[in-house]
Amino acid sequence: MKHSPELILVLNCGSSSIKFALFDAGVEPLPRQAEWSGKVTGIGGPHPAYRDSAGAGEDLALDRQQPYHAALERIREHVVRRLEGRGLRAVAHRVVHGGSKYSAPTRVDAAVLADLKSFIPLAPLHQPFALEAIEVLLTELPELPQVACFDTAFHHTVPQVEQMLALPYAAWQRGLRRYGFHGLSYEYMATVLEERFGAAARGRVIVAHLGSGASLCALQDLRSVATTMGFSALDGLMMGTRCGALDPGAVLYMMEIEKLTLQQVGHVLYHESGLLGVSGVSADPPVLLAQEDRDDATGERVRAALALYVRRIVREIGALTAVLGGLDLLVFTAGVGEHSAELRRRICAGLGFLGPVLDEAANARHGPLISAPESRIQVGVEATNEEWVAARLAAAAVPPA
Template sequence: MNILVINAGSSSLKYQLFRMPDEKPVCTGLVERIGQADAFIRHKQWEGDAEKVTERTGGLPDHYASLHEVLAILATPGTGVISSPDDIAVVGHRVVHGGEQFADPTIITPAVKETIRTLFSLAPLHNPANYTCIEVAEKTFPHARQVAVFDTAFHQTMPPQAYRYALPESYYREKRIRVYGFHGTSHKYVTQKAMVWLQKPDAKLISIHLGNGCSMAAVDSGRSIDTSMGFGPLAGLIMGTRSGDIDPSVVFHLMESEGKTEAEISALLNKQSGLLGLTGTNDMRDIRKAVRASDAQATLACDLYAYRVRKYIGAYTAVLNGLDAIIFTAGVGENDVDIRESICQDLDYLGIRLDLEKNRTATPGLRAIQSADSRVAILVVPTNEELEIAQQCYRLPGT
């Protein structure tokens, strides 16, 4: 069964084509910096053991244009991996916010699409992009089954004391205002891998997903019991363009002192803050270059970023009443050795000790980077949201 997985982020789009049940992808691709002048696509496919790479740059103003370009590469005569759109049986879509309506992978219908639309305001950087990709895929692969896999689903196991806010009861009962959590597909995938590596199905884990969007999850025996993002994906850690945790009084102050509108404040906190607001760029690789050039603002941004993660590690260790491992994953978590080092410093009391040499030695796959005397494992686990989505689609009845 050919399953094409589309994973649209706020400024990126990843995709993989699987011939399930084979877990090795036929091809993979990444579109980065969508909407910027230096946007690019990097597509990889395999012919036997040989890897072929196709790269294209520029001309990608939005997710709609990006996905059209991706689909053109997939079907290029002579070099493409499909001969016609009918070769694709299922298109699996990562959708960020499913509210309380969706706790499982779901076949997409007009009613499901409309519900995704109603949740735009809760995930303004993602749900619109996810919706656009669904519409493009429906037109491009008219005979394929379209399936949505929701980031919020994994966190439906949280207890009420973790997902409820201290608001009047009616706001939950009638408006369903609560913590939903995100990056659930990634947190589920990497914690499952960690439990296998630890040979401990009842492991107490903290999953740290650091990309353009960032979140953490406290996971006990494979079940999410708390997470840093909340009603929408704005809360918690400092992110590429999102502020993370902020005193709501700041919002009231900006409305009163500067006359900012709801739309302006939403844009400020979701699109103009975080690393972008602190440094002028949301790309950690560019910020790292600035740190090496002794840029004080870039250094402060990295310190703030790491400090926020450390605070959550302490909180989640308390919530779990113990800790077997912390997991670094996603683009920054897997690749930025300096951020991992900054986060893990001064955590000796919790038994978390990093081996500096192991941290800086990159090897493929899951790797342990804690020192020999660390009581807690420190794991780098490459996430694979696309494979997790493909597996959920493959297991879904009706596909």
């Protein structure tokens, strides 16, 4: 093992939280486990908090005018203490959308930042916050290399027929196309699945990234060939607060008949739909599972939300199986996919035509292999590791001094 004191900081910025992780890029190969990590949650809300893997934790009182800046400053204070005199080689950022222009990890300067800001309408829940962190560091530490790692990049291998929208051809020429997202997560799966599942991983594979955002990716020979998210992160599966695939006529109806403004419709589709919108209770599946036995109108809505959530996943797995010409391996990942044995069971029960048979004890243990020997397809659970992928990409983009 070769070692040098070079560290890469990874920032994964969402609308109300910032995850961070520190990797030692002087070790070859780059360790998959961060030497230190943590997150700030509740940014912009009444109870923001800091927690890290060294056991540090505190409730925060953030500047109400600029809570995101204040959270970044608090993280920087902790990072500086953690460095203990060692230097940062680069900061890697998970950036959701790279548009049609960016398909590889990219060093960010003022011109690149301006480009990336133009993609904010395509990913309004994520893009602005990653760019805010980049802009703060560009202003305050302009010599520190920053690398944007794009969630869209992994899907550049999908064929044109999967990228195109059935709009006038000029729309394709302007960049309106299906991009796909959760690429850092799927790139990690493409790295680790062969280690875990052997030859099956190079066959016909569907990975289900089920978290507050959710999508599926069909892989063949560990390359993306189709995915459920498209032009924006609204498409595809039903999610925590996002609607997923929707008849565009419903949007026209809300605007023309119900007289919602463009901004109001956007808020409905991104923040008031999905599990939260249908259930009226929560965007969090474990919370809903705990309330589905209620014998009242709330229980009825909760059951409807969970049934729709599972049905949409089953339906899209069926569609991707058709694209692949069959299925050898189904893998669940991300918060819900990794931790909800009950939802995995329901999804697999809906896929009876594929012949999955679960090992109930293994499913309760959350994997890694949860299918029984007699199952016609293998079913697994694998924790994702987007931060390690971002650190690895940044290490390649910024060679050691």
